Amino acid sequence: MAYWLVKSEPDECGIDDFAAKPDDTIPWDGVRNYQARNFLAKMAPGDEVFLYHSSCKQIGVAGVIRVVLAAYPDPLQFDPDSSYYDARSSPEKPRWQAVDMQFVEKFRGVVPLQTLKSQPELSELPLVRRGARLSVMPVSDSEWRHILSLAARQ
Template sequence: MAHWLVKSEPDECGIDDFAARPDGTIPWDGVRNYQARNFLAKMAPGDEVFLYHSSCKRIGVAGIIRVMRAAYPDPLQFDPESSYYDPKSPPDKPRWQAVDMQFVEKFDDVVPLQTLKAQPELSDLPLVRRGARLSVMPVSDGEWRHILSLVNGRNIG
């Protein structure tokens, strides 16, 4: 099982949106960065994902979601009414991918970016490096455990 972090503005799609769904599942679509798309393509059912809230009042890791369906062609790229429409993406060789993710847990409070940046154990995490703008990124097992240790005072071994 791999670990990941995805970023989203909570008014677009946040942890509360996942929690409010009857089955907790939402397609993670609309990603329009090639490197982020490549990471989506590597996700597998069962992979755990931190959901990071950005561009909001409480920026930080808000909870955990899980990959339920591996990458498939993002249907929004073919929808002319969508802001994610890509007329250069052919149906026989689509450019963009989506995955389905499901709610696992909402944290009592977000783990703020400043806290993450202050952790030497997270210095290689793309999220805390200067200029890192990816909306989808891998998280090592050690980074995953360390971030969990910062959540609600957990003691993770």
């Protein structure tokens, strides 16, 4: 099993969307960065994922979701009515991936970005590095455990 972190604006897809339908899956689609897409392609069922809320009042890690369906061609890339449409993509040669995820846990409070940045144990996490803007990134075992311990203190 691997660990990941994904970013989303909570009004687009946040931990409350997952918590509202804990038995349902939600597609993680619309990723339009090649490195983030490559990370999505490496996700496997059972991998656990921190859901990070960005561009909102309480920025930080809000909870845990789990990959339930490995990467498949993102259907939004083929939909001309979607803002994620890619005219250079075709069903024969898709450019973008999606995965399906499901709710695991909502933290009592968001683990704020400032708290994450202040932790020496997280200094290698791409999220806290200057200039890092990826929406999907790997998390090491030790980083995963440390963030969980921070969440338990919320």
